[in-house]
Amino acid sequence: MFVSGSHRRRIATRADASIMHADLDSFYASVEQRDNPGLRGRPVAVGGGVVLAASYEAKACGVRTPMPGRKAQALCPDLIFVRPRMSAYSDASAAVFEIFRDTTPWVEGISVDEAFLDVRGLSRLVGPPAQIATTLRQRVAREVGLPISVGIARSKFLAKVASAVSKPDGLLEVPPDRELRFLHPLPVERLWGVGAVTAGKLHDGGITHVGQLARLPERQLATLVGPGTARHLHALAWAQDPRRVETGRRRKSIGAQRAIGWGPNRDGIHPEGTAEESLLLLVDRVTGRMRAAGRVGRTVTLRLRFTDFGRATRSATMARPTADTATIGDTALDLLSSVRPLIAERGVTLVGVAVSNFPGSGGDQPELPFGDEPDRHALDAAMDQVRDRFGGKSLTRGVHLGRDPGLHVPLLPD
Template sequence: MILHADLDSFYASVEQRDDPSLRGRPVLVGGGVVLAASYEAKAFGVRTPMSLSKARALCPQAIVVPPRMSAYTKASRLVFEIFEDTTPIVEPLSIDEAFLDVDGLRKIRGTPVEIAHRLRADVRERAGLPITVGVAGTKFLAKVASGAGKPDGLLVVPPGEELAFLHPLPVEKLWGVGPVTAAKLRDRQIHTVGHVARIGEAALVSILGGNAGRHLHALAHNRDPRRVSTGHRRGSIGAQCALGRGAHSTEQVEATLDALVDRVTRRMRRAHRAGRTVTLRLRFGDFTRATRSRSLLKATMQTEAISRTAGDLLREARPLIAERGLTLVGVAVSNLDGDGNVQMELPFEEAPDVDRLDAAMDQVRERFGNDALRRAAMIGRTMSPSVPLLSD
């Protein structure tokens, strides 16, 4: 049995935990866009990443608080310590969710359901946060169960009852079904997971193509052989920032991109992983997306080198931005090495100046906080009011 543990409205819950006056009230975390909404705000239709103006129109009484990424990171670390106290087999999915394999702990810790109850109580007691846990025999179904059990709940799908739980759900509950795929299925009167299961694999392949058709057919029958993995290493490290709708100056976009690169390269250095490929991600005002990538001659984790490459990619994309408008910018570094090894160029130097600068800035920020030091290039530049959303 597998647990999927997912903190409820994580950023908003941390704000409500730390400020008792916010408890039971609609809370929005964000600047230009909503990064998180409490369940009291979600009851009015507020969703992420909705623009703050639209969210205020839906919920005028909402309290808006600025994001505090350091507080969320600290809370996340504490919760993951609780996960690891529960079982050594933990697979992180993001800052606020993970899979836990507890099937081998029956003799020493009880049944998976008993473990899930204790986990929720431990997170509430030690971290002061609500968490929802789904319990099922596959990773896919455990995640679906946690989504159905929100907020602050526990939902168990017993063995033998998986398809009875799964088949009445809408097709959107299947991993990989977004608005486009859902529309294709609904055009053919395929509305539920049960409908997907009944039409057969060959029909799905004809509608969606080989990989997608076979993938959805397997999930509709709850076939998901993946186990909880603790050895997975990130294929890329990235961050993105929703800018919101409206006009954004070139300077603002460039400043936001530099801030994202700064965040990404700090995470790379902390993980001791250098990378070769820089990818720029853009979402436009018409909801289309584009990516631009460039590979470097050698792997690096230098902020300056990656920022320069990302800036070049952004300048190449300016005609598209001018034509369509920009609502999101992101950057990712991939082709990561395993041990942070960086090939030096002749003449060999023990530590180039840029490496020493990066290391010194990292040390100051670790000791005094993220806002203790800024690069000179960022002084006087206006960034997006929203805080970068981290993603791997």
């Protein structure tokens, strides 16, 4: 299929619409409403000093992420703030992804709450893509108790746009012969890569909708946003996106982050040790995921967000790749110590840690303990086994006891 005119573009890259983009609606907030019936139908924000997620009832009042909590409360006086429960979100994500993988073997996870699924070749066995998507949405609602929106198209870009347009809790299929009719009336903000800055440049040039951008010569568009961005946006405006769903791609890093709020005085200044405790909890989680995936890494990266919404990133590369909790924890604490003056001056509201620089293939032999050194690898392995058998909250390190309000330590069964 071709579009005639001076900007002729080939827009058919697949024979049919068989790529699905599945996206959980207001994920964190939906989990809280699922687990607490008293929150259903009410405006809910996950977070405190900063809004991490907002229910659709809150979004209707103008609450967005990452909005300061005071501004959100001013916009929505009835807003209910809920502390984040990362373990609950992780469990819900895992359950949803099991349904994804039970639907098709071709699943590409994008984040904890969204994924691309390729359902080509399943029509004869299961039914057309719309029927597959309907069944998937019913299973997520029935088995996990969460709303999910699904877009279907023949490209990843269009499928993602379709899922966004279908929200909340919707399903939208874009047939191949209606792609441009669907895409061109949409605002330019729907295009991948158009954030606030790029949107402002386009608006200043009189371009507010995708169709206007598509009809603008690429050379003229480049004067507004630069040649690279112009080429990218022009292709998307003509529904060109040849990328396929990738299932074998290995992650380049494994990380986690945690909001710690604005402190008791709402100035980002927390009791001594709060940032360290949060960081060590994250390291414990990340290294456990690394060992489960058979990964070892050399580079540890610390990320902080301050009360003024500024950010800081620090990283260090270790001598040898490892998934050892204590070794990575020590490195992360050293990085945190290097930014203590910034924390004291600006306050901190979010802590994150990631491990990267994985070996290219096969992994490395872990370091062996020498002399009277404790066998850290044996300790990590033992903890992993207990958690696999009795659940992630069944065992924790002593440094976390009594310090993490979201951590519950149940007794082990006899």
